Amino acid sequence: MMPNFSYLRVNSLEQAVEGLTSPETRVLAGGTDLLGCLRDRIFPADKLVSITRLDKLRGIEETADGGLRIGALTTLTELIDSPKLKERFPGLAQAAGEAASPQLRNQGTIGGNICQKPRCWYYRGEFHCLRKGGTLCYAFGGENQFHAIFGTDNKCCIVHPSDPSPALVAFEATVRVVGPKGTRLVPMEKFHVLPAENVEKETVLEQGEIVTEIVLPKPAAGTRSSYRKVRARRSWDFALAGVALAVAFKGDKVERARVVLSGAAPVPWRVKEVEEIVTGKKLDASTIAKAAAATVKNAQPLEHNAYKIPLFKAVMEEQLTAMAKG
Ligand SMILES: Cc1cc2nc3c(=O)[nH]c(=O)nc-3n(C[C@H](O)[C@H](O)[C@H](O)COP(=O)(O)OP(=O)(O)OC[C@H]3O[C@@H](n4cnc5c(N)ncnc54)[C@H](O)[C@@H]3O)c2cc1C
Numbered sequence: 001m002m003p004n005f006s007y008l009r010v011n012s013l014e015q016a017v018e019g020l021t022s023p024e025t026r027v028l029a030g031g032t033d034l035l036g037c038l039r040d041r042i043f044p045a046d047k048l049v050s051i052t053r054l055d056k057l058r059g060i061e062e063t064a065d066g067g068l069r070i071g072a073l074t075t076l077t078e079l080i081d082s083p084k085l086k087e088r089f090p091g092l093a094q095a096a097g098e099a100a101s102p103q104l105r106n107q108g109t110i111g112g113n114i115c116q117k118p119r120c121w122y123y124r125g126e127f128h129c130l131r132k133g134g135t136l137c138y139a140f141g142g143e144n145q146f147h148a149i150f151g152t153d154n155k156c157c158i159v160h161p162s163d164p165s166p167a168l169v170a171f172e173a174t175v176r177v178v179g180p181k182g183t184r185l186v187p188m189e190k191f192h193v194l195p196a197e198n199v200e201k202e203t204v205l206e207q208g209e210i211v212t213e214i215v216l217p218k219p220a221a222g223t224r225s226s227y228r229k230v231r232a233r234r235s236w237d238f239a240l241a242g243v244a245l246a247v248a249f250k251g252d253k254v255e256r257a258r259v260v261l262s263g264a265a266p267v268p269w270r271v272k273e274v275e276e277i278v279t280g281k282k283l284d285a286s287t288i289a290k291a292a293a294a295t296v297k298n299a300q301p302l303e304h305n306a307y308k309i310p311l312f313k314a315v316m317e318e319q320l321t322a323m324a325k326g
């Protein structure tokens, strides 16, 4: 059953920031994640501040330098359907298309997607774990087949649940945030927080801060991109393993590469070792094999998720091979 909370539907960003006064006041966008969390009493809320009337936060526009600005209230369906996105950032359009179900994509916004709460079943259940302010992570010694193989810091082994996030990191996006102290720009790569930094937070957002837009810089000439997700079921499901690639080619050689994993770590997980191996090279079988091995070189699997190691290697090999073909 839903707990009681008050509801404020604001007409301006200023009103929204003023309304977000306490840690138990929360931003409401499409509600597809937040309302489930409240219904299941995962965390409390005494007030919801709905930003859905803020039309300036909707839509996809060109920026002066040839990039794109995506308003935080743009739905995942709008991302998938955008010709500009499909043409210049196909890996991001693919990632949005891999998220959730058509109904959820019609309602869920990109701002809410990158801020969504983790799916760890202990966290979503009745366990007062470390991330909820308790003293213990139940997953390390428990059912951890869908958990992280990187970046756990032996504290919390959630995987970051968003599919678009790794693609946004690969495209070097920036998140614009507005709050009580004004506006700040956060590189997407630094937007999510590792357990070592703060085990109770998923993002760098402070009290009262709202994501207003995500800015994608113009991709370098010759950039190809993709997002591949492996999941347990063919219908909606979160990533067991995913790979987002944004690779700029000059001739038949890689000039620049961004390689980011999903389903791997508490944040979208950039694998710089792979980026270094492919940069300056042709994507031939030998380079691809080295890159696939490097993908999982530093993995630290848990008792039930070692299957992710061959899975990530195989997906990386498949994606780089496909990219080499153009
Ligand atoms: C059954 C199911 C399956 C799913 N599968 C996938 C999947 O496979 N891949 C995937 O990527 N996602 C998946 N999702 C998540 C889904 O994509 C998100 O729920 C959705 O994108 C969130 O958007 P929303 O607008 O509904 O956010 P809300 O539910 O309104 O908000 C989500 C969170 O973000 C905060 N928030 C929202 N907007 C802002 C903002 N502008 N600034 C600051 N904070 C904000 C809220 O306070 C809340 O904590 C799934 C969800 C469900 C319910």
Ligand code: SF4
Residues within 6 Å of the ligand: 118, 120, 121, 122, 123, 129, 130, 131, 132, 136, 137, 138, 139, 140, 155, 156, 157, 158
């Ligand atoms: S993995 Fe994180 S969210 Fe899950 S039980 Fe452990 S501390 Fe809680």
